[in-house]
Amino acid sequence: MFVQQLINGLALGAVYALIALGYTMVYGILQLINFAHGEVYMLGAYLGIIVLGVLTYWGVTAYSLPVALLITVLVSMAFCAAYGAVIERVAYRPIRNASKLAPLISAVGMSIILQNFVMLSQGKEYKNLPPLLPSEGFSLFGANVSPVQMFILSASILIMVGLQFFVAKTRLGKAMRATSQDRIMAGLVGININQVISITFMIGSSLAAVAGVMVTLYYGVVHFFMGYLAGIKAFTAAVLGGIGSIPGAMLGGFMLGLIENFCASYISSVYKDAFAFLVLIITLIIRPAGLLGQKSVDKV
Amino acid sequence: MKKIISVSIIVMFIMTAFGCTHQDNNVIRIGAAGPMTGDQSKMGVDLRNAVELAVAEWNEKGGVLGKKIVLLAGDDQADPKQAVSIANKFINQKAVAVVGHWNSSCSLPASKYYNDANIVMISPATTNPQLTLQGFKRVFRVCGTDDQQGRVAADFVLSRLHPKRVAIIHDKTAYGQGLADYFKKALGDKVQVVYYGGIIQRDPDYKAVLTTIKENNPDVYFFGGIYPEAGRLVRQAKEVDLNIPMITGDGVFDPTFISIAGKSAEGTYVTFGKEPAGLSTAKTFIEKYRAKYGDPGPYSIYAYDAANIILSSIAETKSTDGGKIAEYISKTTFHGAFGDIAFDKNGDVTKAPYVIWQVKDGKFVEVP
Structure with missing residues (x-):
């Protein structure tokens, strides 16, 4: 059963990690906690259910499930990237140079707007997706690894490796790192900062969209309020790993998923959220910058 | 100029405030409370629809005591705090009786307010035994207990x-x-x-x-x-x-x-x-409900019966006093859509099948 809990925890952690990446990337570049990010994840989940519905209607799902899933993920990513870019343009860019509090409030406002927008347009009820993939997967040391869990783990690891490569090796990744180190200086050497920031938001949002589609497949229910708690958890994961650090967000996400699962199974299922936050507090006392975070040195 | 505008705005506010508190005394107000938004919203809406149907039927027959019946809907969001504020709202609006709430966690705190304010409360769905063990004379339920x-x-x-x-x-x-x-x-x-x-x-x-x-x-x-x-x-x-x-x-x-x-x-x-569909008394209810709102929810028929019990008791006692109505309810056997309903000394139904x-x-x- 330990293995089963491990796999459940890793699958949940992968989802947290994908959302946490969006938080950490935006924080790295703007020192802003994008509280609307959880809602982008929720939008991704809704888009997933809508696109899958349309594809099923057209018969694509019956023709080939992997093709349908791929189209769903891509469409949802594209839409959420657009949402991310628009959120940045509307809510953050006009007040980028204002005091730190203003964008934070703007973020909370954006989150409320998106939640209510989805509530009004899609309804307050749970939307359900019947299980598309079989629940029986392959057996690993007596644990059942379902196809959805395999999909979540493989896709998220692939995406994370890709993202790490993108940030470390490509020109755009370099521009991103430069902007995060010093926005004004990066602008002076000819980097289009607005574009880089937009792209950061788009990448973060499309990762949240992947997480949203995965969760839709995994749990089969979406709800307009689902982004709130997921957003808080992913934010916790980002802080746990060290906010601003991309490997940190991944580590934090997986750790949070595992902590929640093991606490729920071995200590108390009622207090699993409490334990997740307890671990966060302890980590922050010992390492204030998070597990992989760098101590911030005052720039002179 | 600015002063005139601000004064007129204040006057307008005061007037609208009066408009809100102004009460028409020629109607009888019945409350319907339940979770009408949130993830349990279907239950609250089912409940409200059923009460609305009962009220519409009575109004077609000319209301009760010669007065029109007005339905007040309260959304408690399945949240105990919200339930208390709905209870206070109903008390301020001078409701005679309330059908609700749906969740046990909402009915329990709200019941005290209703009882203290002399309002009859009949819950169609709260099954927690504690509800009727609090010694409140005006609190009933038409469903079974846990x-x-x-x-x-x-x-x-x-x-x-x-x-x-x-x-x-x-x-x-x-x-x-x-x-x-x-x-x-x-x-x-x-x-x-x-x-x-x-x-x-x-x-x-x-x-x-x-x-x-x-x-x-x-x-x-x-x-x-x-x-x-x-x-x-x-x-x-x-x-x-x-x-x-x-x-x-x-x-x-x-x-x-x-x-x-x-x-x-x-x-x-x-x-x-x-299954209510098997009961002959339930047939007309299900047909009417379906024509207006679609398929009835599991608790719609209970809410409908609760509303009818309240309204017929008002008619029989010729009173809008919560105490009198409650006394009548506790002594009478009602012929509801779900069969005969009678209450024991606590306010529970005598048979809960x-x-x-x-x-x-x-x-x-x-x-x-």
Whole structure:
């Protein structure tokens, strides 16, 4: 059963990690906690259910499930990237140079707007997706690894490796790192900062969209309020790993998923959220910058 | 100039405030309270629709005591705090009686306010036994209670499923945990309870607790809670290879449960009242309801009966005094759509026929 809990925890952690990446990337570049990010994840989940519905209607799902899933993920990513870019343009860019509090409030406002927008347009009820993939997967040391869990783990690891490569090796990744180190200086050497920031938001949002589609497949229910708690958890994961650090967000996400699962199974299922936050507090006392975070040195 | 504008704005505000508090004394106000938004919203809307139907029928016949009946709808969002504020709103609006609330956790705190304000409260769905044990003379319910329900579930499990080991989970609410406790008590020491624990409402992931249950190797598991959580539980149970039947209470008796869980819902046992469609008295209600709102929810007929009990009692006593109405209700046998209803000294129905239902081919079927 330990293995089963491990796999459940890793699958949940992968989802947290994908959302946490969006938080950490935006924080790295703007020192802003994008509280609307959880809602982008929720939008991704809704888009997933809508696109899958349309594809099923057209018969694509019956023709080939992997093709349908791929189209769903891509469409949802594209839409959420657009949402991310628009959120940045509307809510953050006009007040980028204002005091730190203003964008934070703007973020909370954006989150409320998106939640209510989805509530009004899609309804307050749970939307359900019947299980598309079989629940029986392959057996690993007596644990059942379902196809959805395999999909979540493989896709998220692939995406994370890709993202790490993108940030470390490509020109755009370099521009991103430069902007995060010093926005004004990066602008002076000819980097289009607005574009880089937009792209950061788009990448973060499309990762949240992947997480949203995965969760839709995994749990089969979406709800307009689902982004709130997921957003808080992913934010916790980002802080746990060290906010601003991309490997940190991944580590934090997986750790949070595992902590929640093991606490729920071995200590108390009622207090699993409490334990997740307890671990966060302890980590922050010992390492204030998070597990992989760098101590911030005052720039002179 | 500025001053004139601000003064006129203030005057306008004051006028609208008067407009709000102005009460028409020539109507009788009946409240309907339940969760009308949020994830249990279907239940509150079902409740309100049924009360609305009853009120419309009475108004067609000319109202009650020569006055028109006005329905006040209150959305408690399944939140105890909100329920209290709805109760205060109804008190301020001078409601005579209230049909509601739906959740036990809402009915319990709200009942005190209604009773103190001389308002009759009939809950169509609150099954927590505590509601009518508080000594409130004006509080009634038309459904059964959780100790009856827990006993029926336990009897069924013991006599038909013959398990050796049982797991019990609940959603930590007044309803869910209460029901789970009554079930556990009714089981006695005849079987071994290998797991007892709570889950968090609205949490999407229950795999951890289900895996732990699997580890304890029970033959059946009981869930005290509402359908959104139950749907996710049975769905995820299949994913962690937990292939034992779930038995649960009336809060899960809704088609939404099956649509969330899909095929995984098959075989789930639910305790609920008898099928109303089989009763001749219920036929007209179901037809009328369907014509106006679509298929009635599991508790619509209870809410309809509760509204009719209130209105006929007002008509019979020729009074809008909560105390008088309550006294009449407690002494009378009513002929409702769901059959004859009479109340005992606490305000519970004298007979609460719980039966066992099972999900078969995507539908709830009564287990013979």
